[in-house]
Amino acid sequence: xxxxxxxxxxxxxxxxxxxxxxxxxxxxxxIMEAGLRNFGRPTxxxxxxxxxxxxxxxxxxxxxxxxxxxxxxxxxxVCRTIQKVENVLIQSKQFHLPGKKALQPSDTIFEIVxxxxxxxxxxxxxxxxxxxxxxxxxxxxxxxx
Numbered sequence: 001x002x003x004x005x006x007x008x009x010x011x012x013x014x015x016x017x018x019x020x021x022x023x024x025x026x027x028x029x030x031i032m033e034a035g036l037r038n039f040g041r042p043t044x045x046x047x048x049x050x051x052x053x054x055x056x057x058x059x060x061x062x063x064x065x066x067x068x069x070x071x072x073x074x075x076x077x078v079c080r081t082i083q084k085v086e087n088v089l090i091q092s093k094q095f096h097l098p099g100k101k102a103l104q105p106s107d108t109i110f111e112i113v114x115x116x117x118x119x120x121x122x123x124x125x126x127x128x129x130x131x132x133x134x135x136x137x138x139x140x141x142x143x144x145x
Contacts, residue, residue, distance in 0.1 A: 001056070001070065003048035018052065019059040025051070028089060035088035044073055053078065054085040122137070 006017055014022050032047050045053065053067055057078075064078040071078070089095040 001052065003046065003052050006052065007048075020055065025055075028095065029093065031092045032085060032088055035092065036084060044077070045071060050081050050085055054082050057082055119124050 001017075007012060009017060011022050014025070018025060020028070029048055029051055032051055036047065043050070049071065053071060056062060056070075057064070057067060064075045064082070067079045068075045071079075
């Protein structure tokens with residue numbers, strides 16, 4: 001799915017297809033165009049298609065092999081593209097998630113329960129000769145055939 005097919009969708013359908021609002025997509029695209037430099041051989045995919053590929057990877061959990069088949073590029077190209085897009089978006093600080101300490105307030109009270117599960121010997125009755133009554137062999141009837 002290329003960006004040309006998605007850009008003419010209604011806002012509601014665009015969100016269903018990509019997983020983000022159209023204005024969020026445009027903000028991400030602007031950050032990508034400012035953050036990624038063009039050097040060397042020109043890329044096969046446009047910036048919008050690269051971003052759409054990354055969103056497809058995040059949203060649908062498709063393998064890089066299948067995404068590569070969709071866009072006509074190799075699996076390694078998909079991997080490199082996703083890493084570049086992720087790095088640029090994280091470095092922008094606009095789409096950077098806060099750290100673990102920011103998400104967890106410091107006034108949180110933890111309740112810790114410790115359970116002692118070490119092995120303990122089980123008390124069992126002692127075996128002794130007096131506790132067992134033995135029958136004499138002569139008292140046991142023999143089977144006759």
